[in-house]
Amino acid sequence: MTEATLRVDNLRTHFFTRHGVVKAVDGVGFEVHAGRVLGLVGESGSGKSVTGFSILGLVDPPGRIVAGSILLQGRDLRTLAPAEWRTIRGNRIAMIFQDPMMTLNPVLRIDTQMIEAVRAHDPVSVQTARARARDALGRVGIPSPDERLAAYPHQFSGGMRQRVAIAIALLNKPDLIIADEPTTALDVTIQAQILAEAQKLCRESGTALIWITHDLAVIAGLADEVCVMYAGRIVERGTVDEVLDAPMHPYTRGLLESVPSRNRRGVPLAQIPGMTPSLVNLPPGCAFRERCSRATETCLTDPPLYFLDGRHVRCFHPIHVEDEAEASK
Amino acid sequence: MLVYLIRRATQSVVVLLVMSALVFVGVYAIGNPVDILINPNADQADIERAIKGLGLDKPLWEQYLVFLKQALLGDLGKSFVFNVPALQLILERMPATLELAVTAMLIAIVFGIPLGLWAGLKPDSIAGQTIMTVSILGFSLPTFWVGLMLIMVFSVDLGWLPSSGRGPTQELLGVPVSFLSWDGIKHLIMPATNLALFNLALVIRLTRAGTREALVQDYVKFARAKGLSDARVIGVHVLKNISIPIVTVTGLQFGTLIAFAIVTETIFAWPGMGKLLIDSIHVLDRPVIVAYLLIIVTFFIVINLLVDLAYSLLDPRVRLADAKA
């Protein structure tokens, strides 16, 4: 098997606040290979965005990475000096943020923002950089790129802006792109277009893609592998087909069942009872315990990440294993 | 853009007219017009003649029109004390005041922005906290007291700088300036610094607040995610965003600077418009007071207009919105 583009092991990112230590990311690990899409799924507060920022070393104080390794093609990013980090960001790893209105500087022109992204990593002339920017805009499907380059962000629609953000991510042909909920703020139709573009571009250029989202439907259509996160940990990890067709972790099943389209009319919508726990005061043992119908005394201790049926699951009572065992009795 | 300019210019003219009416009312209706325009030491016959000559026996609105006409022709009355047109007196003193105000503004910006940036980037450091504390002092300390202390320390105790007056002047583009000679600079430093203090504190606070706000914005994080150097992130992305409010506020403050110059000029015996005003108030040379008022009002209106223009030039979002309007 070829080496993974990105391999994360036991990543822990903690925030040291006045109210206590918030373990936003607590022992997360996964791999992404070239040309493949990994989906990182979870609710708000699950730690998925912080994971993305940790990979790029962009965690703001009072947070910092306290443990773990982040291997980009074998090289541990945690050992990098700040200057070396700058050669990685925007170059070997690129990131797409959620709200393009806020991520593009409103007082600078589009070409300024794209040209600087090129010249920060490759000392070419302004004209060459501009040409590359124009090409990138063309690749993401933006018409009349020359006019668009001279414009300001607020003159674009939401979908266009996000395409610009994707174009910027592609400028330096990175090995890995981390996309943090890039379509959440957009219309469903635009969302579909962007997803199709992203998939196509990854396959063509062999870039690895991590897509962070809370929307399972997006993952279903886009990703190859999926990690489900809850309260800072990965609770299930496997290929998309397996996880979505036959979820093993009760939380994953809950997520799938609460998607409205899966319900029949007239039947009350399924919900996962309870609320996400406060990350400052995590209950002992499994973080999902208090909301889980399958919880027992065993769940008062931390469940390790088991490897079952080609999948990883963090649960003492994963679904199919026990039910099959029941059925075969 | 042109439409915007014309609209603003028209508004300004209206405000100017209103202010002139107010000044007129203040001078002619509230105060005793005889006292205000005629030298109180003249004898009765002269006073009668002056009243007729000034048209004070005519109805109020007619007097206002005369006032306006004369103002437009540049005649704002004659000083009692110097017996020259008040307008001319003020124009003679204006370069001195402007020199002081512009220098003070430059000091505030040149020192204020870097200090504010530093305090914004490292708010918890000793330097950052010191800068903020000093800026609070700059706000709170009364300008005149600081001026006195400056004189006490630098003129009396240390003897480095002269305690009053303006240095020798030379013509620059037809305007007499004093900063071209070392002696002139020595005279200029203390009053300009004194005048600058309040604004310096303001610029520091503004820059610090703006920097702190900007640093947590997504576009800064995104710029870092692109791998840009810190210098570029701060020097281009942050600075361009915070420069908008800073420019607008400092621009508007220029008018206040000219007003505060009154105090500074009095302390340092700087021969500007402000000192002229105070002297005139003390000797009741009212035509000069009226002339000063009108000129200052015009100044303010022009400054407001220029700042609005600058704002629309700097912020592309405003510029384009107006073009559509």
Add this chain to the structure above:
Amino acid sequence: MSDERVTPDAAPPPHPSPWNGEGGGSAQANAEETPFYRIVADFAASRIALVGLVIFAVILAAALFAPLLSPQNPYDLAQLDVMDSRLAPGAQSADGKFTFWLGTDDQGRDMLSAIFYGLRISIGVGVASTLCALAIGTTLGLLAAFFGGRVDSLIMRVADIQLSFPAILIALILLAVLGQGVDKIIVALVAVQWAYYARTVRGSALVERRKEYMDAAACLALPTRRIVFRHLLPNCLPPLIVVATVQVAAAITLEATLSFLGLGLPITEPSLGLLISNGFTYLLSGKYWISFFPGIALLVTIVSINLVGDQLRDVLNPRLQR
């Protein structure tokens, strides 16, 4: 923006500011905690602000009890001896009865006593003018917000024009026209300040007016005056308190500046500004104490008020609440 990006489910990091000494935390949320208690607790979290408050309290006491505290009544001509004039700090009086701790001025007045009396006048004028401006400005602002339309436009237009000119200019011109005197300077200070209160109150009142309790009061057919003053006003108070506190310092500074320029109070009622002005001519010959000590007194007063005002602003700002 999803808030799990920074600190999920936890409070935002402590607000760094020079006044948040130890990044102070407020008391644990308590069901019986009244807003007043919480404000006091938050205020006390900053040591520097507390120091400011204490200093101001001391100064206020000194001003109020000036006749009792001063070794000498500096305005009783019978007590003055011109032989005592221009003595350095720490000198003895000619008749050896007491020490002039802070020196004397050109008329033989004890500076310490003069400062106490001067504080009285400075603070008195500052507070009086602030209270008047507060009353007038608040009323006008409330009326503007409540009635809207033409009333609003008129009041706010006047306020805006006035606020676009520097206070010192307006005060100067008013005093030039009105002349000298305590009442006249208070009028000038009020004229300069009312617009701040009007604008502030109007802003809050416009927001509050849309809230449901105002509709409820209207439904009860309460008289307008009652609705405005008993229902609307208390909810607009927090920013007003902040502005008023800071404005007291500004009023005191402005009065001092005007007196220094010779336009404010007459010589019979010298505020600190006039004392400083008196000493100006002696500064150049090295007799610094005549200007210096009143200046320090003025400074300490203003800075302590500003410290309190700054912390009040942070405490009462709803956007900084956790």
